[in-house]
Amino acid sequence: MANAIELTNASKVYRRFAHRRQFATLKSALLSRSLVRDLRPEETFAALTNVTVSVSRGQTLGVIGRNGSGKSTMLKLVAGITKPTSGVVRVNGRISALIELGAGFHPEISGRENVFINGIMLGLSKREVAERFDEIVEFAELQDFIDAPVKTYSSGMYMRLGFAVAVHVDPDVLLVDEVLAVGDEGFTHKCLDKFAEFKRRGKTILLVTHSLGLVERFCDETLWLDGGRIRGSGDPKRIVGAYLTDIEEREERELAAGDAKAQHSAAAGIVSPDEPSSVVLPDTPIETATGLGDMFRAAEGRWGSREVEITEVTLVGGDGQAGHVFHTGDAMDVRIRLRAPLPVDDFVVGIGIFNAEGVCCYGTNTSIAELVAERLSGDAEATFSIAALDLVEGTYKLDVAVHKLDGYPYDYHRLLYTFRVKSRAKDVGIYRPRHTWRFAGNVKFKDARG
Amino acid sequence: MLHNLAQLPRYRGLIQSLVARELKARYRGSVLGFLWSFVNPLLLLLVYSIVFAYIMPARFTGGDEPKPFADAYPYSVFLFCGLLPWTWFAASLNECAGVLISGGNLIKKVLFPAEVLPIVTVLANMVHFFFGLPILVIFLVYYGAPITFGELLWFPVIVLVQLILTLGLGLLVAALTVHFRDIRDILANVLQLWFFATPIIYPWQHAPDLGKWFLNLNPFTHLAISYQEVLFFRGPIGHWRWLLALGVVSIAFFLFAYFVFDRLRDTFAEEV
Numbered sequence: 170m171a172n173a174i175e176l177t178n179a180s181k182v183y184r185r186f187a188h189r190r191q192f193a194t195l196k197s198a199l200l201s202r203s204l205v206r207d208l209r210p211e212e213t214f215a216a217l218t219n220v221t222v223s224v225s226r227g228q229t230l231g232v233i234g235r236n237g238s239g240k241s242t243m244l245k246l247v248a249g250i251t252k253p254t255s256g257v258v259r260v261n262g263r264i265s266a267l268i269e270l271g272a273g274f275h276p277e278i279s280g281r282e283n284v285f286i287n288g289i290m291l292g293l294s295k296r297e298v299a300e301r302f303d304e305i306v307e308f309a310e311l312q313d314f315i316d317a318p319v320k321t322y323s324s325g326m327y328m329r330l331g332f333a334v335a336v337h338v339d340p341d342v343l344l345v346d347e348v349l350a351v352g353d354e355g356f357t358h359k360c361l362d363k364f365a366e367f368k369r370r371g372k373t374i375l376l377v378t379h380s381l382g383l384v385e386r387f388c389d390e391t392l393w394l395d396g397g398r399i400r401g402s403g404d405p406k407r408i409v410g411a412y413l414t415d416i417e418e419r420e421e422r423e424l425a426a427g428d429a430k431a432q433h434s435a436a437a438g439i440v441s442p443d444e445p446s447s448v449v450l451p452d453t454p455i456e457t458a459t460g461l462g463d464m465f466r467a468a469e470g471r472w473g474s475r476e477v478e479i480t481e482v483t484l485v486g487g488d489g490q491a492g493h494v495f496h497t498g499d500a501m502d503v504r505i506r507l508r509a510p511l512p513v514d515d516f517v518v519g520i521g522i523f524n525a526e527g528v529c530c531y532g533t534n535t536s537i538a539e540l541v542a543e544r545l546s547g548d549a550e551a552t553f554s555i556a557a558l559d560l561v562e563g564t565y566k567l568d569v570a571v572h573k574l575d576g577y578p579y580d581y582h583r584l585l586y587t588f589r590v591k592s593r594a595k596d597v598g599i600y601r602p603r604h605t606w607r608f609a610g611n612v613k614f615k616d617a618r619g
Numbered sequence: 620m621l622h623n624l625a626q627l628p629r630y631r632g633l634i635q636s637l638v639a640r641e642l643k644a645r646y647r648g649s650v651l652g653f654l655w656s657f658v659n660p661l662l663l664l665l666v667y668s669i670v671f672a673y674i675m676p677a678r679f680t681g682g683d684e685p686k687p688f689a690d691a692y693p694y695s696v697f698l699f700c701g702l703l704p705w706t707w708f709a710a711s712l713n714e715c716a717g718v719l720i721s722g723g724n725l726i727k728k729v730l731f732p733a734e735v736l737p738i739v740t741v742l743a744n745m746v747h748f749f750f751g752l753p754i755l756v757i758f759l760v761y762y763g764a765p766i767t768f769g770e771l772l773w774f775p776v777i778v779l780v781q782l783i784l785t786l787g788l789g790l791l792v793a794a795l796t797v798h799f800r801d802i803r804d805i806l807a808n809v810l811q812l813w814f815f816a817t818p819i820i821y822p823w824q825h826a827p828d829l830g831k832w833f834l835n836l837n838p839f840t841h842l843a844i845s846y847q848e849v850l851f852f853r854g855p856i857g858h859w860r861w862l863l864a865l866g867v868v869s870i871a872f873f874l875f876a877y878f879v880f881d882r883l884r885d886t887f888a889e890e891v
Contacts, residue, residue, distance in 0.1 A: 183889060249730050251888045269728035277644040286636050290729060295632055318647070 171261055173342050173373035174224040174247055179256035181217040181242050181397075216242040217397045219256070224390070226261075226341075227371040231388030231405060233381065233412055239397040240377045244268060244346050247375060262341025262373070265291055269346075271331030276320035280311060283319050284334055291338045301337045308359070309333035329356060336363050342373045361387075381409045417494045417591065424493035424587045431585050435471035469566075469585055473578035477516055477545060477571045481506040484567075484588050495558050497592040497601055503553040505569055512546035516579065520553050521568035522560075523584060530560065530599050536574060559601045562592040620881045623732075630735050634742065637735065641743040656750035660703055664754075667702060668695040671820055696758050700850045701819030701843040703755055704777075707748035708785055708839065709810045711741045715789035716796045716803045723891035733887050734880055737793040741785050745778075755850070765853040773856050777845045780866040784838055787873035794880040797890045819843050841865045 217239040224230045232240050245251045246258050248266040273290055274283045284305055288298035306315050309329040319327065336343070345364075364387065367374055376388060384391055384405050391408040393401040400415075401408050483491045487500035495501050503520060519534030535542070535551075567586035571579040592601075608614075646652045672694050715737045725731045759766060796802040817839045818826065826834055834840045841861040848856045856862075 245888075250727065252885045264730065266728075266730065269724065272724045272728040273731075275640055275644050277647040278640055282640065282643070286640055289633050289636050290725070290731060295636070 171226060172223040172259075173226045173228070173261050174222070174230075174375065175257070175259040176220050176222045176243075176246070176253075177257040177259075179217060179220045179243075179246055179253040179258050180215065181239075181246060181251065182213045182215050182254040184213055215397055217246070217253075217394075220394075220397075220399055222392060222399075222402070224373055224375065226373055227368075228390060229368055229374040229376060229388045231384035231391045232375065232377045232394060233379070233384055233391060233409070234394035234400075235416075238394040240394055241268075241346055242397075243394065244344050244375065244377050247342075248344050260342055263292060263338070264342045264344060265335050265338040265340035266344040267332065267335050267346060268344065269331075270328045270335065271319075274319050274327065274331065277318055279317060280306075280315040280319055280322070280330055284315075284330065287331070287334045288338065291335065293338055305330075305333045305337050308337070308363075310356070325353075332360065336360075336367075340372065342375070343367055344375045344377075346377045347379065381413070385409055420589055421493050424589060428493070428585065428587055431469050431587075432471075432582075435469060435582070435585055470583045471581060471585065472583075473570075473572070473580040475580055476511065477507055477509045477513055477579035479505055479569055479571060479580045479582055480508050482567070482569050482582065482586050484586065493587065494589045494591060497558060497560060497562065497590055497594070498603075499558050501555045501558045501588075503555075503567065503569070505551040505553070507545065507549045507551060507571060509545045509547065509549070512544055513579075514542060514544050515573045516542045516545050517572055517574055518551045519568070519570045519572070523566045523568065524560075524599055525564045525566075528599065530565065532568070534570075542574075557603070558590060559603060560590045561596050561598055561601050562590055562594075564589050620878050623734075623881055623884075624877060626732070627734070627738075630732055634735055634739055637739040638742045638746065641739060642746060645743075653750075656747050657754055659747075660699075660706065660751035661754055663706065664695060664699050664702060667698050667820065668693075671698065693762065696762055696764065697822070697847065697851050698820060699755050699758060700847045701817070703748060703751050704781060704842060704846055705814060705817065705819055705839070706751070707744045708781065708842075709814065710747075711744040711785050711789055712792055712806060712810060714740045714744070715793045716806050719793050719797050719887060720800075720891050726887050726891055733884060734790060734877070737789040738786060741782070741789045745782060759850060764851060766850060770849045770856055773845065773849050773859065773862075776866075777842060777849065777862060780862060780869055781842050783866070783873050784842075784869040787869060787876040790873075790880045791876040794876075794883045794887075797883070797887055813837070813839065817843050818847075822847070835861075838865055838868070 220239075220243060222230070232243060234240050242251075244266070245268070246253050247260060248264055248268065249258075249260070250266075250268075252258075271287075273287055275286070281302075284302060285295065285298050288301070288305075289295060293301075306312055309326075309332070311326060311330055314322065314326065319330075322330070343364075361383075364374065364376075368387075374387075376384070378384060388405045390403065391401075391405040392399060393408050393412050395415075401411055481504075483504045484493060484495075485491050485502040485504055486495055505518065505520075507518070509516075517534050517536045519532070519536075521532035522530045524530055565588055566584040567588070568581075568583055569586065570581040570583075572581065573579070594601075646655050649655060651658060718736045718740050719726065719733060722733075722736045725736070726733050758764075792802060792806065816834065816837055818834060823831065823834060823840065823844055841858060842865070844858045845856065845862045848858050
């Protein structure tokens with residue numbers, strides 16, 4: 170079976186916009202014979218480098234990758250909108266590209282006329298559009314508005330009409346660039362059904378998306394682009410897994426860098442507290458210490474007398490590895506290294522977990538835990554061990570503090586430590602209780618997807 | 620290039636519907652709607668007539684007119700003969716300068732033959748020109764202009780030559796403006812100068828000898844004279860040799876312009 174899409178060592182180099190023009194004058198441009206060659210400046214940006222892919226007919230290829238990894242460039246090459254700088258791109262069959270929906274709609278004329286013109290632009294004849302017209306309008310759910318000028322459409326209506334025309338072109342190769350978010354749930358389902366129908370009819374689909382679930386569900390193959398190069402290709406589950414791992418590693422590095430910066434500036438005294446008394450739980454109840462008013466003013470910082478110093482805070486996962494990214498339900502230890510140059514006997518170690526909105530998810534200290542301080546001198550380590558991190562997905566920040574029982578701060582680290590909780594379940598809230606669903610009576614569910 | 624040129628007829632349907640859209644969209648929402656196609660040239664004519672007949676009366680009484688001139692026919696009819704095609708020409712080029720940039724969405728997001736855009740612009744303006752013709756005809760008939768059937772046969776030829784010339788210039792202007800946005804601003808002024816360097820508001824015979832030599836270099840001179848000879852002046856068209864020569868030059872120029880356009884085609888999607 171012939172390949173529907175074939176890229177062989179395809180590269181695309183874009184010119185960066187330089188500050189100066191390429192030509193001194195228009196005249197010199199016209200007089201120089203190498204008009205095209207001169208338009209190729211030195212400052213370039215390789216959007217795609219040596220990409221070799223083939224998609225056989227009837228296959229669905231998902232392209233994933235971070236922003237700026239070359240996904241859209243690849244799609245444009247396949248669509249023929251731009252030419253590769255080097256290499257070969259070959260496509261067999263009629264292409265319909267869902268790159269920008271409704272590109273070419275004229276705002277002043279009616280939806281009806283736009284459907285015709287758009288259809289013709291996408292390669293249909295006038296008669297073919299007429300045959301499909303009713304179907305298109307019905308699909309777009311715009312029966313009542315089809316004779317109104319397109320400028321009166323809402324953006325959703327506009328997109329729906331664009332999508333409807335594009336999928337009714339009946340292409341052999343369908344290129345989709347992140348356009349599924351064009352309507353309400355119902356319409357999204359209709360779009361997915363349409364894709365499924367395309368698949369059944371043996372059409373080739375190239376799907377560029379950030380929706381990894383869609384890739385896993387729909388695609389036969391997955392291509393992972395990173396910085397314009399292929400990082401991996403093959404089985405969707407495997408590639409998506411590898412991609413997710415990569416994202417976590419990247420987040421890990423970013424969080425670590427962010428923490429280091431916050432701690433550095435706190436140590437340098439750049440960020441100082443406006444109210445050193447807003448201490449985590451001295452003896453006052455949590456509600457007042459970390460009340461809402463404080464939350465809104467919450468800024469990272471560090472203060473205290475340093476009679477006891479927090480020298481290091483590490484987050485350690487269940488595997489014993491220090492890190493910043495954890496999964497819901499994982500074990501997590503907060504290791505706090507302390508140093509007291511002179512012995513102290515009045516000390517409380519406290520900790521607070523805050524979510525991105527600044528809501529205190531949990532806070533406690535050794536005093537609340539009814540531990541009575543006796544003596545701390547020299548180096549010591551306190552570990553706050555969480556058996557299961559039952560938080561929903563999100564970014565969280567930590568307060569870590571040592572202070573006297575009456576709240577006098579020795580060393581107070583406010584929101585200096587960041588960690589991320591990941592979860593495949595998209596549940597909402599803050600706290601994720603361990604739970605199961607049980608049913609009795611006449612209730613039945615289909616098997617879980619996947 | 621020739622391959623792409625041969626593809627052009629395939630876009631017939633697309634060009635047709637885009638021209639229709641252009642015409643429909645232009646007057647959508649205005650009270651007079653399509654009537655503007657007639658009223659616009661009429662108003663333009665009125666302005667020029669007032670200026671050159673009353674404010675700054677033109678002296679068309681030179682003794683060397685080859686044919687009976689203007690005594691019986693008002694100056695405005697003469698003016699109209701050149702002004703109407705000029706409007707087509709100038710508006711086309713002005714719009715072509717921006718057409719690839721404003722149509723950037725199509726070029727960047729849809730697989731779309733870029734040359735269709737300037738072609739549609741020129742054709743849409745040609746249709747406007749045709750809409751203006753009935754007004755001209757009314758004037759000519761009213762004043763009993765000496766038009767003969769034989770002369771009228773030349774009219775489509777003149778239109779065709781102008782079409783080819785305008786298409787060539789339009790393609791060139793459109794392609795170059797993508798890279799040199801300055802052209803848009805320069806062009807408006809160039810066209811202004813070009814207008815006065817063309818025998819539209821004055822007859823060719825009134826130019827000084829050196830001026831005549833220069834005027835002959837201006838392609839639109841020959842179009843304007845041809846229009847005037849066919850529609851306005853008595854007697855057989857005396858300018859047909861020039862016209863046919865211009866036709867040949869226009870075809871060559873069109874091919875050259877298409878060549879340049881084709882060479883620059885791949886850069887459009889990145890530049891607009």
